Amino acid sequence: MNRWLKGSYLGLVYLFFYLPIGVLAVFSFNDSKYRLTWQGFTWRWYESLLANEELLQVALNSVLLALVSATLATLLGTLTAVTLYRYRFFGKKLLFGLLYVVILSPDIVMGISLLILFVSLQLPLGFWTLLLAHITFCLPFVAVTVYGRLSGFDDTLTEAARDLGASEWVTFRRVLLPLLMPAVIAGWLLSFTLSMDDVIISYFVTGPTFEILPLKIYSMVRIGVKPEVNALCTLMLGITLIMVLAAHFLLREQPT
Amino acid sequence: MSDSILQIRGLGKAFGGDWVLEGIDLDIRRGEFLTLLGPSGCGKTTLLRLIAGLETVSAGSLHLQGRDLTPIPAERRPVNTVFQSYALFPHLTVFENVAFGPRLQGVKGAELRRRVADALETVKLGELAARRPGQLSGGQQQRVAIARALVNQPLMLLLDEPLSALDYKLRKQMQLELKQLQRRLGITFVFVTHDQEEALSMSDRVAVMNAGRIEQLDTPRRVYEDPASLFVARFVGEANLLPARVLEQRPDGLSLELEGKPFEAARPQRFEPGGRVHLLLRPEDLDVWSPEELRRQPEYQARALAATVEEVIYKGAEVDLLVRLESGVQVAATAFFDEEDPTLEYQRGERVFVTWPAGWEVLLPFEDAS
Ligand SMILES: Nc1ncnc2c1ncn2[C@@H]1O[C@H](COP(=O)(O)OP(=O)(O)OP(=O)(O)O)[C@@H](O)[C@H]1O
Ligand SMILES: [Mg+2]
Numbered sequence: 001m002n003r004w005l006k007g008s009y010l011g012l013v014y015l016f017f018y019l020p021i022g023v024l025a026v027f028s029f030n031d032s033k034y035r036l037t038w039q040g041f042t043w044r045w046y047e048s049l050l051a052n053e054e055l056l057q058v059a060l061n062s063v064l065l066a067l068v069s070a071t072l073a074t075l076l077g078t079l080t081a082v083t084l085y086r087y088r089f090f091g092k093k094l095l096f097g098l099l100y101v102v103i104l105s106p107d108i109v110m111g112i113s114l115l116i117l118f119v120s121l122q123l124p125l126g127f128w129t130l131l132l133a134h135i136t137f138c139l140p141f142v143a144v145t146v147y148g149r150l151s152g153f154d155d156t157l158t159e160a161a162r163d164l165g166a167s168e169w170v171t172f173r174r175v176l177l178p179l180l181m182p183a184v185i186a187g188w189l190l191s192f193t194l195s196m197d198d199v200i201i202s203y204f205v206t207g208p209t210f211e212i213l214p215l216k217i218y219s220m221v222r223i224g225v226k227p228e229v230n231a232l233c234t235l236m237l238g239i240t241l242i243m244v245l246a247a248h249f250l251l252r253e254q255p256t
Numbered sequence: 257m258s259d260s261i262l263q264i265r266g267l268g269k270a271f272g273g274d275w276v277l278e279g280i281d282l283d284i285r286r287g288e289f290l291t292l293l294g295p296s297g298c299g300k301t302t303l304l305r306l307i308a309g310l311e312t313v314s315a316g317s318l319h320l321q322g323r324d325l326t327p328i329p330a331e332r333r334p335v336n337t338v339f340q341s342y343a344l345f346p347h348l349t350v351f352e353n354v355a356f357g358p359r360l361q362g363v364k365g366a367e368l369r370r371r372v373a374d375a376l377e378t379v380k381l382g383e384l385a386a387r388r389p390g391q392l393s394g395g396q397q398q399r400v401a402i403a404r405a406l407v408n409q410p411l412m413l414l415l416d417e418p419l420s421a422l423d424y425k426l427r428k429q430m431q432l433e434l435k436q437l438q439r440r441l442g443i444t445f446v447f448v449t450h451d452q453e454e455a456l457s458m459s460d461r462v463a464v465m466n467a468g469r470i471e472q473l474d475t476p477r478r479v480y481e482d483p484a485s486l487f488v489a490r491f492v493g494e495a496n497l498l499p500a501r502v503l504e505q506r507p508d509g510l511s512l513e514l515e516g517k518p519f520e521a522a523r524p525q526r527f528e529p530g531g532r533v534h535l536l537l538r539p540e541d542l543d544v545w546s547p548e549e550l551r552r553q554p555e556y557q558a559r560a561l562a563a564t565v566e567e568v569i570y571k572g573a574e575v576d577l578l579v580r581l582e583s584g585v586q587v588a589a590t591a592f593f594d595e596e597d598p599t600l601e602y603q604r605g606e607r608v609f610v611t612w613p614a615g616w617e618v619l620l621p622f623e624d625a626s
Contacts, residue, residue, distance in 0.1 A: 154341065154343065156339050156341055156343035157343050157345060159310050159330075159337075159339070159343065160337070160339060160343035160344075160345075161345075161356070162310070162329075162330045162331045163308055163310070163330055163331070163336055163337045163405075164331075164336065164356050164357040164360065164404070164405075164408065165331045165332070165357055165360040165361065165408070166331055166356075166360055167331055170360065174356075175345055178347045179346070179347055
């Protein structure tokens with residue numbers, strides 16, 4: 001009885017989580033433009049999506065932005081984590097805490113403050129401001145992910161490398177980085193998905209010259225949810241799912 | 257001194273105001289097997305790390321072949337370390353682990369392969385070059401760690417408790433192999449352990465450390481037979497300590513009062529009359545006699561100390577006895593089965609007499625820390 005109750009409770013929670021996503025995915029294959037009842041299976045919406053050149057351009061923009069910002073955020077975030085781990089300096093704890101402030105601060109606050117910053121620096125809003133903003137909110141995630149792996153790290157490995165004649169840089173490249181690689185790649189995947197689906201912060205710092213997918217979808221939806229949007233979202237969901245699984249797989253404890 | 261390779265003078269190390277190493281003076285000789293022996297936390301690892309350059313010196317100096325080591329970073333010191341945890345690179349094969357050092361020296365191609373193969377051959381691991389550390393047993397990892405250090409042809413090899421993670425049998429075997437290796441290669445070994453048996457059996461010299469200082473630096477034999485302090489006596493081997501009072505100081509010896517009887521110590525050591533001393537006696541130095549046996553040993557009769565047997569522990573080739581002297585001091589004695597005494601029958605509660613060969617006692621200043 002008790003077990004039965006627990007089981008159905010868990011079932012309800014997951015239903016609550018996944019029903020909307022499931023509905024979205026199902027309707028992206030529904031052969032009806034307006035009705036919310038099942039009219040049969042179709043690839044129609046995916047076909048019209050692929051024929052929509054404007055939308056594809058915007059999607060390409062998003063992918064480009066996500067690629068560049070994830071890569072730069074991963075570089076900077078990894079260096080941040082290694083610095084925080086390797087060196088003792090004044091204010092280190094504070095610096096580490098500030099990473100979490102960025103992670104936890106509401107998107108709307110970040111969006112507005114970045115906008116104020118860019119405007120006061122007189123940066124034209126567009127690709128570059130979006131890039132800077134995305135690096136900003138991705139970096140702490142990378143840093144925290146990589147730092148997590150570092151904190152389980154055997155210090156004597158870097159000491160052994162030095163003892164064998166490796167400079168700081170060689171130690172980083174030949175010992176630290178290879179062992180951190182799974183966390184670095186996981187950080188990159190995380191950044192990529194974060195960048196791909198950010199709406200709020202992007203909304204504040206975007207300009208008319210560079211449209212990105214989440215904002216485009218947002219504006220399309222305001223007129224009404226078209227099945228193409230369902231199809232698009234289902235595609236994005238698929239990509240995200242693959243990325244999350246890949247990150248999870250890479251962060252598993254590896255037999256050494 | 258020309259045969260000294262590393263000169264350590266007044267070396268000290270403080271961690272945030274706490275001095276964990278102080279006033280270390282040590283000359284390490286070329287080609288010797290030197291062991292740092294001491295209880296946990298006495299600073300053995302710290303001393304090794306100072307030599308390796310993995311810690312910065314707080315006081316004093318280190319000179320390797322006359323060259324000041326202090327400004328030279330760890331990566332440019334011609335010494336290598338075998339870490340207690342082995343610290344093998346898990347993402348590299350055995351070959352690449354060993355090749356790590358030579359590669360950084362610019363060794364390449366056939367020469368690199370030859371040197372790595374030689375090093376692996378030295379530790380009898382030739383056929384495992386393609387494995388990863390995770391696929392090796394503890395003993396094999398240990399050998400890789402040694403090969404990885406030796407391949408760089410260091411002036412000194414520093415080993416921090418390299419055998420402590422191995423089981424008893426493997427440890428015995430590796431002790432022998434390490435010793436043979438050191439003799440064959442002629443490299444100076446500085447070996448850290450807190451196992452006194454290991455220290456005595458492997459080393460040319462032993463530095464016994466206590467609370468950040470070196471208490472005695474000597475051959476294993478002299479450390480055991482002629483300890484410089486009560487600490488060394490107790491730490492190295494089992495020790496019986498008998499308190500005594502100095503009656504008279506003479507040029508050729510010392511008159512003592514021991515267990516309420518006069519006792520003549522042969523060693524010309526200086527102690528103040530009226531002061532107290534400790535007599536150190538190893539269990540295997542003591543003979544335990546029954547009253548009838550003692551009657552047949554006239555030369556011992558005057559010096560024999562009366563005691564009661566409290567515990568008899570049979571150990572195969574020997575018998576360990578715990579006896580209590582009349583003053584209440586408990587003493588351990590080891591008796592061996594041999595042609596003189598093939599039976600060794602002792603009963604608990606039996607009245608016996610304890611003696612030792614004249615002059616075998618070691619006199620140490622009295623310390624109350626019992
Ligand atoms: N990085 C450090 N910071 C602060 N204190 C330290 C540090 N390293 C060592 N110590 C202290 O220095 C003292 C000596 O440590 P060390 O590791 O040299 O001892 P050890 O003789 O090697 O002991 P063990 O046999 O347990 O390995 C200890 O009291 C230890 O707590
Ligand atoms: Mg230690």
